[in-house]
Amino acid sequence: MCSDNAEKNQIPASNRLCSREQIRETDRRTIEEFGISGETLMEIAGGKAAEWIASHFSEGSSGVLFCGHGNNGGDALVSARYLADRYRHHLTIVLAKPEFHGTPGWNHHFALLKALPLDRIRIVSWAETKSEWLQSATPFAEFDYIVDGLTGTGLMNSLRAPLDAIVERINRSNRPVFSLDIPSGLDTNTGQILGSCVKATTTLTFGSGKIGLYLEDGPACAGYVITIELPFPSHLQSTGAILANGQLLHTVMKRNDIPISQPSKYKATRTAEHKYATGTVHILAGSEGLTGAAILAAQSAWDHGAGAVLLYSPAHLLPVYEKNLPRVIKIVVDDDGKSSQNPDQTRQNPDKWYNPTHIPNILNKIHEKPGVILLGPGVGRHPETLEFCRSIITETIGTYPLILDADALYAIDPQALRTTTKTIVKRTAACILTPHPGELRKALNIAFHDDHTRLEAVKRFAAENNCFLYSKGYPSIFANPQNMAWITGYDTRVYARAGTGDQLAGAIAATLNLFQEPEDAVMMASIPQSLQPLQPSHSSQPSHSSQPSHPFQTRPGQPVTQ
Template identity: 30%
Template sequence: MAVLNLYSAEQARTIDRIAIEQAGVPGILLMKRAAFSAFQHLRAHWPQAQRIAVVCGVGNNGGDGFALAQYATLAGLQVDVLQVGPTHKIRGDALTMLHEMADLGLSGLPFDTNTLAEADVIVDALLGTGLDRPVEGAYRDSIEAINASGRPVLALDIPSGLSADTGQVLGSAVKAHLTTTFIVPKVGLYMEQGRECAGKIVCENLGVPLHTLAMQTPVARGLRWQDCVLPPRPAHAHKGRCGTALLIGGDALAGAIALTAEAALHAGAGLTQVVTRAEHRTALLCRNPALMVYDTLSPDRIEAASAIGIGPGLGQNDWGRQLLRQILHRDTPRVLDADALNLLAQTAMRADNWILTPHPGEAARLLGCSVAEVQADRIQAVRKLQQRYGGVIVLKGAGTLIDDGEHVDLCLHGNAGMATGGMGDVLTGILTALIAQGLPLPEAARSGVCLHAAAADLAAAQHGTRGLDPTQLLAPMQHLLN
């Protein structure tokens, strides 16, 4: 499986330091390489640009900006360097770049919004990856002016104001059209608000020896659907060999379990069985007569199941509690979602043969904390969930995370159209169907999450993100599977 290794800001700084101190790559050379590679991407992305505004801070990110200003000047572009922060705080390689820039006749100008408006492209070289507190004062004013300018933005290493570790906006953050990140990809670029702020992301290694990267274990692995490999379905396959997906839910509302069942059917389960309230049977069968719908959960039905998915529309009343109790201690692999998770939060149970699929609210209940705490560090949250509950955890969100106890994986697909009721029910059906067809839980979780989000991207490309219907994922999902 090909993956994109993702790193924290601290790991990136460690790799940078090792490259300088042990591999003998001078820091100033890395700064110049970073600036040159970013300038090449600027020229490729905006070939008609003739005037650029480079907004620089006082740290090494500003040094990258000073160096880029030199390359742009030598290439014949008109360059305005806007300085934010006192120049007496500029040190080390960044100061050298400032002096070299001055030798070309360039000097930093006070920040000015009119200069931004005249630029064809704005280069964000304000803050870099070391930010760990909300942006304030002149830096925040500059970020908000950049965003209000309406000009395209190239961010160096990371959009200023964005946490490189969590993808959270720290007070205010630049919304870039293109981010050129250096040496290693930072995990915060790929999740939560980082997905919106970063725009298109390119990573430049800058010639750092690969063995220095191997000294750090990535905090997460970025996955795409094309990285997942499912076994082909044999030509002699029959429904009995393709697994039985048993889906349980639908107390007061039948819609959630109906979506789950149709997703399981379209994801290739040989048999799709549903246990729901008797009054919902007709509605489900009218939607799809291929479903096998029951109003009781017998021991034989549990024994015959290859995989069980429970939770969509389950409710938290006695009916749902009793159904969950019947399958909690079974050896059959299970997917728990929605109200099954809310009920599980009231227990201290741990198991190795399940996938739990919480959204941030359900994760907060499972951990006994606030949603804000979950979202403040999603990687830490998914690790805590796995340690407490075992199995495989799928923490849904912008950049869904999967933790199997060995690796944390991050789905690189997905879009804002998935922010609608029913999307999680579809995912539960996909996961249950893949497990029923014989995939081990970690592979089913990784493949199912990527399949679900990649199908949503295809659906959004056709229909748009606003008002995307979960059922619109079924056809592109089936196309991707085949």
């Protein structure tokens, strides 16, 4: 997964996330350059959306469809035609304005709808019906479902009357709500609510996913996300980010010949005659009072398939590690007791933290048994330890795969990092930083005020510094040097608990030994293997009342491509 070419790397359409500008440009070029008309794209989108809705309701069901007068409303008109004609649903179509014209595509499909000789379709305007529904405590109770086709991806300003009142009534109902492409009122790029927003049960998004569905308010508004493919030529498509979820995990495993039926045994597929041949992880972690971080990182590296885990330990901490890490190789670092800042003075408690005198023996061991270096969990911020971290970074970056986590991030000189990482040419010597939000701001001096600005800042930092950056949070955001980002589509609030970040760092360290591409390694380490991809058959999709079942998934559901 080493470039921004999602097609080349076999990324499913449901995992490709686009911005407002990207989907608009893809639409335009498909119509103008490739020759597929906008009306045809609407026909496919609305028809497939109707098929999905109808698969969850019996013949004769009733629905109310709210239509704006743009292309999103045109999609809804197509869905209405299929639902009434093919699936024999009884529909009330509510136009946002008392007008029977809109965009050219809207006009085309409204004429087709009107041409149906059916008594199952009632077309009204909101102005005609609002008095009835505004007074009801449970509006739209007479319908089995609601379809939202009010605004679409082009919305950039707060909803105005009458759309805000319609959205309020939709959200007050207790009916399943299907939003077409994106919930009306949600910003496609930022995931922020523009005044008010439909709270959908399911979002049927067209062509590819939208970045805003997974940022800020997007997950709460989108509900379960289904991606409906459109015939966009691959060479005209662009991807703004990639959705990290069970579907992507499945893709990574398949590409790396990992048995899908037994994902926990993926490390067994990398057999070797000697433990070091399956990968060595050098862990420089822990200090007095923070040994738990080292223990969790080392155990996680072992659990994720590292052939040998070497934990370097100040002598005073060795008994703790001997008791808790029987499978991990412990190496006591030498110490002469002298202060690196003033060699004539003897340091207090010299063997309870790392200091620069430890560096030569550690480097010798790393050169002897090359592998991934994990630096930072629980090392503390003693001045000598930060000096030690800076030296280790300088001596190893670009030569060995290097993961910088937790306290080691505070040892980074951003300007020096940029100068050094620019020389890295081997992806096998990747430098990966794994900050939580506080470290992102304080250690790396990255300013952000919401998910969207964090996404852009993380991408920019990774590209400018030729490194990989995994920004823990909700969602977590991962970026590579090629300006591509991954956004988690599952609940990552677990990283707010102490120790989970240490486990993630250990897992990434182990998987870096097992995968050629750093992106694949990070995805394999970070996406819970309990997230199994859904299949595109209707039988695997939820009924209108069901919710995603696995414990991680409170963000939008794992997408299904149709």
